[in-house]
Amino acid sequence: MANHKLENKIYAIKVLNKEAILKRNEVKHIMAERNVLINNLEHPFLVGLHYSFQSTDKLYFVLDYVNGAEIAHAIGYMHLKNIIYRDLKPENILIDSDGHIKLTDFGLCKEGIQANTTTSPFCGTPEYLAPEILLKKPYTRAIDWWCLGCVIYEMLYGLPPFYSRNTTEMYSNISNEQLRLNPEVFVSDYAKNIMKQLLQKEQFRRLGSSEADFEEIQDHPFFGDIDWRTDCSNCQEKSHLDHLGPSPSFVELLNLGFV
Template sequence: MKVMGKEHIKKRNEVKHIMAERNVLISNINHPFLVSLHYSFQTKDKLYFVLDYLNGGELFHHLQKERHFPEPRARFYAAEIGTALGYLHENNIIYRDLKPENLLLDRHGHVVLTDFGLCKENMNEKDTTDTFCGTPEYLAPEILQKRPYDRTVDWWCLGSVLYEMLIGLPPFYSKDRTQMYERILHMKLTIPISCSSACKNLIYGLLEKDNKRRTGFQRDFDEIKNHMFFASIDWEKLVNRQVKPPFVPKIKDEMDVSHIDKEFTSQQPNPGSLIPQFPYGTHIDQDFMGFSYVTRPE
């Protein structure tokens, strides 16, 4: 359950972001690699999302433990992530915040994309936007330059995540943010490992600084799924979850949180996240009109 304080949202001018997140979550129902919303409701002071329970851990957590992944494992994750992003684009949504922390594994080892707070709706293939948002390590050059950008920013992020899965760090990483931004804008990309030529070709294509030459600009996800790096992927089986994941988390039961970072499991519950003793009733807030939602049974 995700709990959010209304006043906090209003003070940060994030009402539109929350409502956009709610709308995107509803559109995700039954997609294999996107987290699903089961319920959303509100009380006088708070908003609540009831989401899929996923205890396979963040991709970031597993990457930190293992330093980097073998190429076949990275390819599998990149294929599932790309499928999720392609679906969002088909629904005229740009994700804008792809990073390992927003990618969870389910109990079977499949990737699930979460956290849609920075999504931009109503973006067809020719539309652009100019909001400066995202996570510093994964920002595309055009965002840093404060130029209008399109859905190809998601493919830049996919290239960054694929690189990180293979190397262990984002491609232009520096502890100094200013230096990192300079690298993203001007530094020539190098891949300091002996991965396959197909893999290198895809990473170079996704991390092309000129978005009009970037892999994915011409035909969006179709261009990526037909890249030689994914030649071994049966896309129909993949989207039907019939491809066996290369790694399956060892999970004893639903209460097993061993794959969730202790930084989170050791925290005390935030008092602000507690549900009031009598949470129900009519608490319609004009700013959040239409927020509540219940999944219809199949």
């Protein structure tokens, strides 16, 4: 991220290594990306390119900065209601008509999980399972913060951490291998740090694992530019489904409106 001194506006900067581009024969792809980004500039729901420049060995794209805090806020809200999600992944993150995220598919949620409560069912999506689930240990709501780390990693690197096409190998990687951060992809120090803390294999040392839960996430420097009160001021429970008449606990699940 970078702050434009004259505009006082935050931008995201994508840094590309020229040598790596040439080795992978991706010059045409990069130019196509640049052209598409330029054409996206005026559309409100697409990331646009504002500036591009280069140094001797790198290319720089200055892009719209998109607030990534809403996913964390959504998980924090569910935890406040004593619900763990257990299935955070890109496929379950939707974008509404205002460009805000909404989480969907609450089939794996579990109610009644407070700060010190554990549960043990084996469930979730293979790529995003926390080590404690694979090791069949009782787990806490900290599994959702592991999943957040996986999503951040995938957004930055293109694949989930520890990924393998062989599920058995992937489970072994999740349980035993150290987190690898590709040095050819530019990622801020804050982003690296939050991924390392969220993808901590020991659940009780994981960021967000204490009773403070979401507050630990809020306080991390990765979210330092987020004003949680104003940027998420529209976060509220919705009641438009109350007339359907299911039990209150089910209505809570359906009414989690993360705007």
